[in-house]
Amino acid sequence: MASQLKVDTLTGVTTAGSIDVTGEGNSTTTNLQQGLAKAFIIFTQAATYVDHNSFNVSSLGDDGTGLTTINWSSAFSTAYYSSTIGIGEFGVTYRNIPALGITSNSSRTTNLLKFHSQTTGQGTADTPDNSVTIHGDLA
């Protein structure tokens, strides 16, 4: 029988922040909280930044050509979270490569992530349709 649960908040019984979901194989379970993306954004770097769509992002900071700070609305528990990235096309002549900042460990903290858009042969460049998705532990 089909069923529908109407609820605003799901909370674990044993541990408030831990709910298991049965996986596709009908036996193994996966953790709901750990599997959910905690933040995402699609944005364009330009003279005026454009936040096309986002979740858990409070603001974008322009740190110079190709360099962006993404500030989180709800902070993470540590600076160690999984951040996967995508990038739009800058020009057909160049290969476009996104990165999570440059060198310094300060490029990722509990409150922000620094995004670096680079193009081969051209150094940093403002690019369109950059995307970031975050999985990890919220504070």
Added chain:
Amino acid sequence: MASILRVNTLTDASSNNSVPMATVASGSVKAWADADMTGTAGLDDSFNIASLTDNGTGDFTLAIANDMANGAYAISFGFQNQSSNLDAHIRLFSDGHKLAATVQCQKMENNSATDGDTNTVMIAGDLA
């Protein structure tokens, strides 16, 4: 007391934002990792990853704790550059290294395998 709720659809109390449980299960990431390959390689944080093996410079294997159903799953990467303006990326090591229980990855900078301090991986697909 632990409990199991059997339901097909979740909806907020205002009857908006419905999501089928099949979407919750399939749409949830099944594993993620933040790996540091500098010095003694290790996992800074992870979910459903049993271990990391350092296979050499820039080359690492993640063992998945609860296996995927097969090797046909989506994987995506992120990384931090070790210096500016490098041609850098993370890739699957080669064809045949994305398996139900393990995945082998390689960080490259300027066409050379390179150890980095931030290598992130996400896996979406079907659990066994």
